[in-house]
Amino acid sequence: MKTRLITAGIAAAIAIGIMIASEFFPWIVLVAICVIACMMEFEFLTAKNFHKDPWFLILSILFVVSSVLVSVTDFWFIPFYVYTVVLVFMQILRHEKHSITDVLFVYAGTIFIGLSLLCFARLVCIQWKFASFFACVALVPPWFADSAAYFTGSALGKHKLCPAISPKKTVEGAIGGAIGSVVGSQLLGLVYQFVFYDNVLVNYPALLLIGIYSAVISVVGDLTFSLIKRECKIKDYGSIMPGHGGMLDRFDSVVFTVPFALFISYTMGLIWQV
Secondary structure, three states: OHHHHHHHHHHHHHHHHHHHHHOOOOHHHHHHHHHHHHHHHHHHHHOOOHHHOHHHHHHHHHHHHHHHHOOOOOOOOHHHHHHHHHHHHHHHHOOOOOOHHHHHHHHHHHHHHHHHHHHHHHHHOOOHHHHHHHHHHHHHHHHHHHHHHHHHHHHHOOOEEEOOOEEEEEHHHHHHHHHHHHHHHHHHHHHHHHHHOOOEEEOHHHHHHHHHHHHHHHHHHHHHHHHHHHHHOOOOOOOOEOOOEOHHHHHOOHHHHHHHHHHHHHHHOOEEEO
């Protein structure tokens, strides 16, 4: 518990520093997403030891980074097409080295990570002026859900949620996580409207929808990546965050929720200057 809290505190301090810096240099968030993308992809490849193959490692890292960098352009789809064609071509030439099943596993996971981080980058870049707000929209609800679920489950958890996949998850923890996600989404709006920014209007109903959606889908994301870990016979995707695991362990719920946050931002709007 102590290690987990210390790590969370350090991570929060770094995240806050990036958010503050983004108010003056918005591109910093894009750089941070690229770094996170590299770490998440490396951890995912490590699950099946594909990180030891330099061809797959370089190609996959280039894909997720390029997906983030071109996310703000009309050519966002090009990295997906190029990655697919090159990966298939590599498999044809090197079919004796890796089975098609393993390659499809890597392809599916890498495409999903790239697409989610592309949505993250587009969300942040919708209005550069509010870059830190949009970044928090993607991160706060699922992270509040994760934290609330952990502490509620530790204190009150009695009924297992999905013991075959994640033995420690409980129904009580999931309920606590749902409450945490909704509360976090509304606190986010209040803090940015009345503390950080002047003369802005936050769309609280839209944030509520994101909070409710994150409450459910963050659990699905967590269980999905837990299932992958179980299949790959690993405990965590990495060890860069003691008590939490790797970067992918920390962002597993975010990659499932951020596309919906982008959709709500496009259709309803999240914040306006008044």
